[in-house]
Amino acid sequence: MPDIVIHVVASALYAALALHFWNTRWRRRADAAAAGLQGWERMAILAPLALHALLLYQILVAPATPRFGFAFALSATLWLVVSIYWLESLFVNLEGVLPVALSLAALCSLLTVWFPGLPREATSFDFRLHLLLSIFATGVLTVALLHALLMAVADRLLHGAGSRMGTPASGGLLAGPLARLPPLLTLERLLFRLIEISFILLTLTLATGLNLSEALFGRALRFNHETVFALIAWAAFAILLVGRHAYGWRGRTALRWTLAGFMFVILANIGSTFVLEVILGRT
Secondary structure, eight states: OOHHHHHHHHHHHHHHHHHHHIIIIIISOTTTSOSSOOHHHHHHHHHHHHHHHHHHHHHHTSSSSOEEOHHHHHHHHHHHHHHHHHHHTTTSOOGGGHHHHHHHHHHHHHHHHHOOOEEOSOOSHHHHHHHHHHHHHHHHHHHHHHHHHHHHHHHHHHHHHHHHHTSOOOGGGOOGGGGGSOOHHHHHHHHHHHHHHHHHHHHHHHHHHHHHHHHHHSOSOOOSHHHHHHHHHHHHHHHHHHHHHHHOOOHHHHHHHHHHHHHHHHIIIIIHHHIIIIISOOO
16 A cells, blocks of 8 residues: 555544544533543544554554654654554543544644655664654653643632632533533643653653664764754653652643743754755655
């Protein structure tokens, strides 16, 4: 099967599932929507995930000289996001986020058709390990950011509805898939667990990057934009975790630090290749 066909089929399946979850989780009333993923829905999501994984393998692993760019980074990140939500759905009810995640995956799985990336002469195991760690860190952080935004929306709706009714905030005031969200404290624990995992992955990404830089350029720490943005992102999440454990940071404070750290991760991992490919037009 030609690669373009796999791209189109994977994207179409993602889009169809996104529309399905939008119709069944958001447009219907809460009592009409299914509680949790049904068995056939869980299996259906695996189909585009498998095709998407095949495409990523053919870009990064199979060629002797892989190509890498912002489109591949986004595509791999969204594959990981959907995979993480699929795994999370085994334990918590978060299907309300699936329309967003699947829609983005539908778009990003097609990007590598138009933006195939730049050839990378460095094909060593260290390079591919560094690249995979970077993608995993970005993917986990994307899920953490979506969790933080979801918590912020739910918290605002709860407090807004509670103040209008003159009653304390209650989960019963939420509608649709938000009505079946786990308690906010459970989501908060899950959020910081994701941030802790992503911080470990960021640390490993920096460590392998320093080792790779030493091997390629004879200098471990090169102060280019990628290194600076990566160090700022690492510091932002380090501060957030220290603030969480030492001062009990949560809510909007956690959201702001998560958003700031995420933006610097994107600038470090995706921004530079976007400039080279799209703005400067290098191939």
